[in-house]
Amino acid sequence: MTSTLGRPVRHTPSEDDQLDSERFRILIAAATRVPAVTIAFVATLVVTTMVAVNSDLTGIYAAIAGTWLALHQVTLTIDGTSLGVLPLLPTALIVWQAARASAAAVDATIDHTEQNLTLQDALRIIAATIAGPLVITVVALVVMQDAAGVLPVAPPNAAAALAWVTGLYLLAAVLGVGSRTWQVVCRRYDIPEWLVLSLRPAVRALLSMFLMGGVLTAVGMALSWTTMGDLLERGGGVVGVLGLTVLSILYLPNVFFGSSSILAGSTVQFGDVRLSLFEASGGDLPALPVLAAIPAGPAAAFWPVMLAVPATVGALAGRFVAQRVLQAQADGVPVRSADASLTILATAAQTGIAIALLTWAAGGPLGIFGIVGSNWWLTGVLVFAWVGLLGLITAQLLMWREGKFVAAQTVDDEYDADEYDDDEYDDDEYDTDEYDDEHDDLDHDDDDTDGEVKAIEGPDTDDADDADDADDTGTDGDPNVIEAEVVALEDDESDVEESDTDESDTAADAGTGRGASGVVDGEVEDKRKKGGD
Secondary structure (H helix, E strand, O other): OEOOOOOEOOOOOOOOOOOOHHHHHHHHHHHHHHHHHHHHHHHHHHHHHHHHOOOOHHHHHHHHHHHHHHHOOOOEEEOOEEEOOOOOHHHHHHHHHHHHHHHHHHHHHHHHHOOOOOHHHHHHHHHHHHHHHHHHHHHHHHHHHHHOOOOOEEOOOHHHHHHHHHHHHHHHHHHHHHHHHHHHHHHHOOOOHHHHHOHHHHHHHHHHHHHHHHHHHHHHHHHOHHHHHHHHHOOOOHHHHHHHHHHHHHOHHHHHHHHHHHHHOOOEEEOOEEEOOOOEEOOOOOOOHHHHHOOOOOOOOOHHHHHHHHHHHHHHHHHHHHHHHHHHHHOOOOOOOOHHHHHHHHHHHHHHHHHHHHHHHHOEEEHHHOEEEEOHHHHHHHHHHHHHHHHHHHHHHHHHHHHHHHHHHHHHHHHHHHHHHHHHHHHHHHHHHHHHHHHHHHHHHHHHHHHHHHHHHHHHHHHHHHHHHHHOHHHOOOHHHHHHHHHHHHOHHHHHHHHHHOHHHHHHOHHHOOOOHHHHHHHHHHHHHHHHO
8 A cells, every 4th residue: 555645654553453344354255265166166066967967966965065075185985985095186276276365365454454464364364264164164074974874975084074174274374375474474583594595496396396297197198098098988978988087187186296206216006006117016907097107017127217307306406506595695695605505405305295295195095996196205205315415416516616616717807917917017118118219219310400400500600701701811810810700609699789889898808709799809909900000
């Protein structure tokens, strides 16, 4: 919920958390939605089936009650024959729908209260999810007890029936509520990160084993296609064939889990038939088309090669865990490298427990055939070993390889940095040489310039000498004249000014005259000498 300003509105839960009318309506919906839909579907199916086979409708209530119990894996006894191997597919659909109803109740409660789900509300939703089916189960047990006097049915074990129903809907409620609150719960109770990371790979490993069991079943059915056709023909008509086909589809999950147990290395027993990757003994089987996938035997020599399937599942789980741990470390999550091992062990434990429970639920007593199903505890141990061992090896190898890669990258970076420094030094050295060469060129140019200056000064001096000689022919070889000419090149302007200002001073200073006036002074001195003479 948001306010008019677009900010989320979260109120602190009040201490007086009373059950108002809206919460009561939500709980009623959670308690009755799935049971009501299931009973309606069962009643429709039972009535349609009885009408299709022209059966008497006298035992319709007992049939509906018995079907309800069978959908929840409660063992039934009909005409002295125990039926404990019940299809898992409809049970899985019921649990899934109940989990969705619980999640919807959580969402409705949060929208109504405009606050986070409280523990009390969560417990109410879980209790409501279980309470509705328990009421219908009690009614079904009463109906079966009454029908036992007139029909060839025995009342089932009430404690086992209530336990099955409670367990299934408790699982559904926990899944539904947990799907909305698991993050808050993990933060509040400080669940270790490695345990949180183990949930997803455990689900992936379980689904992988289940799907590979389905592949093995499909291969067996394809190889026994003729036998399947013969079993379907025993239906005696369209209705019979349709019934056998639907029944085979409902039992597919049971067969898949049996095949998964075989792939893990365990043994499946069906009366006198024993089947594993190492042995296969023949015997009588019920006329159910899906059971045509069971080979008659003996075991082929290449069957043990299929142990690579659980090994691959374990290796993939280890790879997934290693990637998740490395990604968590890259994101700054406080996950240690040793947590990968804990995650793998938790994944293996969850996968082993889950497949053991599902394998146990897929089997049970079946009349003259005795106990039918896989060795569930051995299946759980083997799956735990495969996933744990191969997962640990794969995860540690990947973590080690990543560590080596990071170390090599660090060394390469340092090497590149050193190489860059060397190159920079070489560039400086190269620039210094160029700088020296440039200065050498400049010095050479200066020398040339000096030469040019000297070359220019030479002719100018000679020209000046020639001009002086032409002007003053009587002074050849006079040292005073030569000195005056040299000084004239150095400072012409100043001496000219002195010469114009005071002629008497220049005549007195003829021996030390400056500039061009030295020549004039010499001439004046000559004239005076001549006058004196």
